[in-house]
Amino acid sequence: MIFYVLSSSVCYSQGKFIVNSKKGADKIKFNLINNLIIIPVEINGVTLSFLLDTGVSKPIVFNFLNISDSLKIKKTEKIMLRGLGEGEPMLALRSKNNIFRIGDAININQDLYAILDSSLNFSHKLGVPIHGIIGYDLFKDLVVEINYTRRFLRLINQQDYKRKSCSACVNLNLEFYNNKPYINGEVNIDNNHILVKMLIDSGGSDALWLFENQSIGITSNRPFFQDFLGHGLSGSVYGKRSKIEAFRLNKFIIKKPNVAFPDTTSIGHALNHKERHGSVSGNILKRFNIVFNYREAIINLKRNKFFNAPFRYNKSGIELGHNGVRLVKDDTGFISTTGKNKSRLPDDNTKIVYSPTYKLKLKPAYVILELRKDSPAYSAGLQIGDTILSVNNKPAHQFALQDLMALFYDEHGKRIKLKIERDDTILSYSFKLVNMLK
Structure with a gap:
């Protein structure tokens, strides 16, 4: 799931996330569901479940339970939001002066977007409540460590972060476009090694998305099938599913990863960044323990126990x-028994009585x-x-x-x-x- 926010004529100044603890850091447990990170976020005193999505700029709140009413959001203006999918832009309220708390990290002046359409609901697609999405505003203020192995985030104030020596780790440079992080990698397709610039998208559950480009050799000319790829803010996304020989990030080589080639009708706005070739998503990211340092434009990667896990896909349809x-x-x-000797098999002096009792449960x-x-x-x-x-x-x-x-x-x-x-x-x-x- 990748979200693209249309530009607005109004710009708000807003506060920053600060970890309010002596150590300047806090650890938050998360749920990993279908390669997606779900964290607790408190907004204006109400605790909700949010998807952690590096591909989204501003926090978005869904309104399928009239949550925006309980949040008492104020100082709003109407705005149109657009994301991946074949549908139309959606009406939302843009609000400022909201209090966000994630563990000990707090921002007392946070902007958010509340989507008015109550039918937009990602919860039933994941099987757990998803009340909203948060990304850039958290990452830009804090150093964020994601430990996929032990399923926790560590949020650290910039001034309190101390980089650890790690011979098994690799530091890679981040680039930003519309507040979204990009990384350089290499794909091996039909024995052609192609340099690619990829969005880091923790809000997507697939491994890789690639945008077909015959001029540089990014094609789906291998075995593939047409499939549903996922849900975006503006509807369903469809395309081709396939595999490639390898994906490389510096010294890390990931063999035979799944790849999706989304239809251009579903990703029109994602193609605005002409240098972008696709996305690196949850099924790749979970193979590393990661430290994001947006201030220094660096990502630190260390392979974990999931690194060599096989790539599977839905074979049922x-x-x-x-x-x-x-x-x-x-x-x-x-079942109860009556008779003189219950330790032996039932005989003529023993009855077996079945007492049917039913409860209706939801x-x-x-x-x-x-x-x-x-x-x-x-x-x-x-x-x-x-x-x-x-x-x-x-x-x-x-x-x-x-x-x-x-x-x-x-x-x-x-x-x-x-x-x-x-x-x-x-x-x-x-x-x-x-x-x-x-």
């Missing part, structure tokens, strides 16, 4: 989302949001809007959304059995996962 809750009958019945409901044409699931007869009841004979509500999706990333030939509900009818389907990138 199904994209699931959280769609409210379902009433599920929970059988809490018990459980998460998962629905098919996207379905790739000519995919195994599509060919089997599944449809967008189908509610998943069970997977391989296990109730769907016993899975977290990301654990359920992970089943579709399994090996070629793995059989998937689904029981679904469609128009109040229960149906069963079966298909095998297919490797599209042989």
Whole structure:
């Protein structure tokens, strides 16, 4: 997910994030969901869950729960926001003088954008609440360490940051365009080594996005398939999925990474930066522990235990989302025995009594949001809007959304059995996962 904010005629001066502690630093635990970092952010006294996105300039708050009312945002003006996707720009309120707190880091005069459209909601696509997005304003004021291995951020005041000696680390220069960080790397495509300038996008869950450019050899002339790539502020993004030989960042060589080539209709505004060739996103970033130092325009990388993890992709063609809750009958019945000798198998003097007891419980409901044409699931007869009841004979509500999706990333030939509900009818389907990138 990458967000592009349209220019406004009004410019606000705003405060800075400062870590208010004796050490000048604080550690914040985060959740890593589908390669995305989710952190707690307190705004005007209300604690919310935010996506940490290096590709976004100003904090954005979604309004699907009328959150902007509880935040009591003030001093607003209307503005249009535009992001990736095939839709139109969205109306938002631009507000200043908001109090942001992340752990011990506080900014008492923070600008934000509150999107008015209550239908925009990334929570059901990740299975956890996502109330907003924050990026540049946090990184520009503080040194930010991201430890993907232990899943914590360390926020450090610039004057309190002491660079540690690390022979296994690499420092790379950052460049900025519209307050977004870029890094230079190299891709190996069909044995051609191509220098590329890439946006660092922690708000994207893929590995690499590349913008096709035949003049320099960035093409998708290898095995690929058309697919849904993700959700942007302005709608869904589609394109091609493939693999390349390697991606290099200085001495670090990442072999056989997944790559997506987004359609130009979905990324029109991203192409405004003519020197940009694509994005480095969560499935690459999580392979390093990283220190961002925007003030000195440096990023420090150290490979971690995820570095050599295989790159997998969805072989089913199904994209699931959280769609409210379902009433599920929970059988809490018990078996009791009566008779003289209960330690032996039942005989004529022993009765087995089953006392059926049921409770109706609310459980998460998962629905098919996207379905790739000519995919195994599509060919089997599944449809967008189908509610998943069970997977391989296990109730769907016993899975977290990301654990359920992970089943579709399994090996070629793995059989998937689904029981679904469609128009109040229960149906069963079966298909095998297919490797599209042989």
